[in-house]
Amino acid sequence: MAIEILTILEKGIWFGFAALGFAVLFNVPQRALLVVWLIGAAGGLTKLLLMQFNAGIVVATFAGASLIGILSVYAAHNKHAPPLVFSIPSVVPMIPGVFAYRMMLGLIKLSGTALTSDSYFQTIAETTGNGLKTIFILLALAAGVAIPMLISRKETIKNIRHKSDSFLDTQ
Amino acid sequence: MLLDVGTLLMSSGASTGRVRTTVNRIAEALGYDVELLITSRSLMLTVTEENGTDYTSSVRRTPPHGVNFKLVSGISRLSWRVIEDKLTIEQINQDINRLTSLPHYPRLVVLSLVALAGASFCRLFGGEGLELAVTFIATFFGLFIRQEAIKKQFNPYLAIVFASFAASMIAGLSVKLGIGDSPEHALGTSVLFLIPGVPLINSLTDLIDGNTLNGIVRGVNGFIMAFAIALGLMFAMKIYGL
Numbered sequence: 181m182a183i184e185i186l187t188i189l190e191k192g193i194w195f196g197f198a199a200l201g202f203a204v205l206f207n208v209p210q211r212a213l214l215v216v217w218l219i220g221a222a223g224g225l226t227k228l229l230l231m232q233f234n235a236g237i238v239v240a241t242f243a244g245a246s247l248i249g250i251l252s253v254y255a256a257h258n259k260h261a262p263p264l265v266f267s268i269p270s271v272v273p274m275i276p277g278v279f280a281y282r283m284m285l286g287l288i289k290l291s292g293t294a295l296t297s298d299s300y301f302q303t304i305a306e307t308t309g310n311g312l313k314t315i316f317i318l319l320a321l322a323a324g325v326a327i328p329m330l331i332s333r334k335e336t337i338k339n340i341r342h343k344s345d346s347f348l349d350t351q
Numbered sequence: 352m353l354l355d356v357g358t359l360l361m362s363s364g365a366s367t368g369r370v371r372t373t374v375n376r377i378a379e380a381l382g383y384d385v386e387l388l389i390t391s392r393s394l395m396l397t398v399t400e401e402n403g404t405d406y407t408s409s410v411r412r413t414p415p416h417g418v419n420f421k422l423v424s425g426i427s428r429l430s431w432r433v434i435e436d437k438l439t440i441e442q443i444n445q446d447i448n449r450l451t452s453l454p455h456y457p458r459l460v461v462l463s464l465v466a467l468a469g470a471s472f473c474r475l476f477g478g479e480g481l482e483l484a485v486t487f488i489a490t491f492f493g494l495f496i497r498q499e500a501i502k503k504q505f506n507p508y509l510a511i512v513f514a515s516f517a518a519s520m521i522a523g524l525s526v527k528l529g530i531g532d533s534p535e536h537a538l539g540t541s542v543l544f545l546i547p548g549v550p551l552i553n554s555l556t557d558l559i560d561g562n563t564l565n566g567i568v569r570g571v572n573g574f575i576m577a578f579a580i581a582l583g584l585m586f587a588m589k590i591y592g593l
Contacts, residue, residue: 194471201468202548205494206364206418207455209425224475261424262369264556268420272548273468278476281539284581288588322555330559 188228195224198273208265215255220270223248227274237276238316245271245324252325253332263332267325276317283310353378353385354411355447357394360426363419364549367562370394373430377443380434391568417501418549425450458498465544466491472543478536485525485534489541493518497545508579515542515583523591542584547576 199220203213227244231237252267259266286307293300353374360370367389378385378398388395392413399406429446432438438446455461469490470483478486497514501507522541526534550573558566 191475194474198468198471198475201465201471201544203420204456204461204464205468205544206420206549207422208420212424260428261420262365262427264364264366264369264552265420265424268364268549268552271552272546273472273475275543275546275548277472277543277546278539280577281542281584284584285588288585318551319555322552323559325552326556326559329556 184232188225188232191228192221192225195273196221199270202272203269206269208269209261212255212259212261212265215259216266216269219248219251219255219266220273222251223270224273237313238320241274241276241317242320242324244274245321246328249325249328253328263329267329271321271325274317274321276314279310279314279317283307283314286310353396353398354394354409355444356426356430357387357389357396358411358413359422359447359451361389361391361394361413363417363422364553365423366553366556366560367565368556368560369423369427373426376430377433380430380437381440389562389565391565391572419455421453421455422450425453462491462494465494469541469544472540473536476536476540477533478540479532481530482525482532482534482537485522485530485537486541489518489521489537490544492521493541494544508575511545511576511579512583512586515545515580516586517583518542518544519584519587520590523587527591538584538588542580545576545580547573550576 196217200213200217203216208216223244226247227240230240230243235243248267248270249263252263252265252270255261255266256263286303289303290300290307293303356377357370357374360373361367365373370389371387374387374396375385382401384399384401386397386399393410394413395408395410397406397408426447429443429450432446433443466487470487473483473486493514496517497510500510500513505513518541519538522534522538526538550569554566554569554573556566557563557569560566
């Protein structure tokens with residue numbers, strides 16, 4: 181158990197680095213880079229922990245992405261940058277690249293095998309499974325990130341109307 | 352000036368809702384009413400003075416820039432400063448010029464950190480020491496090729512095909528030679544740096560926001576990019592006969 185926890189923590193660090201790489205690719209301002217690393221690692225850890233407790237990968241991803249979305253809104257308040265600056269680089273490491281890759285392999289294989297061959301239907305089953313996982317994880321990611329932003333935007337508007345003296349605190 | 356703000360935001364990766372909010376915010380602070388038509392390739396707006404007598408309309412094409420969050424965050428701060436400090440139009444123009452000329456990160460830093468991100472991906476999907484190194488190199492050169500292709504003004508999708516092909520050729524070599532315990536991890540993760548994360552997430556944000564048309568456009572854009580990645584990967588795999 182202790183080793184498992186260590187592995188998860190280690191992977192969290194890698195999640196952070198993956199997020200950092202994308203942050204630099206998207207030209208995120210320097211003052212936000214450390215925060216992106218932390219948020220990316222936190223989101224990744226949430227996902228891995230939930231998967232450790234046998235939550236499905238889709239649910240785990242949704243939870244991780246939601247945490248990223250919420251943390252990004254807070255970070256946006258503190259660092260005076262729009263939330264998407266933090267959230268998009270942080271969720272990119274959770275994109276199901278390997279499932280998409282396997283689905284692609286399956287499609288390539290399908291286009292080359294004869295309908296009558298024995299492996300055809302097994303390949304179809306595997307490809308469909310991987311494809312569906314890809315799509316649902318992507319949806320969970322995008323929804324998880326978008327929903328906290330949409331909720332917080334309503335709050336921002338309220339703040340503008342009622343507390344017009346504290347603009348910089350709201351975004 | 353408002354067109355500048357809007358088109359810059361749109362092309363550097365802000366969602367449609369954010370473009371609308373920001374342009375409205377600046378216009379209001381300057382004492383104008385503004386109505387916007389935002390599409391993915393162009394922006395149209397009508398500015399009305401608050402007493403309702405004078406109005407102008409204008410259309411501007413959205414420049415095909417890459418994602419640039421420094422710009423998005425800079426313009427967002429600018430829009431608050433317009434309200435707070437009552438900037439004049441001239442000051443705003445100056446600030447926009449300053450923002451657009453802000454430097455990107457040095458190329459070597461970008462290449463190394465994105466390559467590190469590629470290696471992280473490989474680790475996350477279960478790769479070990481050697482595969483990490485392979486992914487690092489493959490990502491480094493893949494991104495280099497993409498930057499070069501964009502500089503030479505190839506079609507952006509074609510640039511992705513080139514990059515994905517280059518990265519998977521390098522990673523595929525390790526599969527062919529059997530370097531490491533599970534080299535297919537390196538092949539699978541070496542193209543991940545090309546993932547169209549910004550279009551896909553902005554697409555969903557737009558769809559949820561009710562900007563259905565822009566959401567669909569961005570989604571389709573993202574899918575073509577994903578397809579371009581797959582195409583490059585497929586070429587490399589066919590060449591190696593995997």
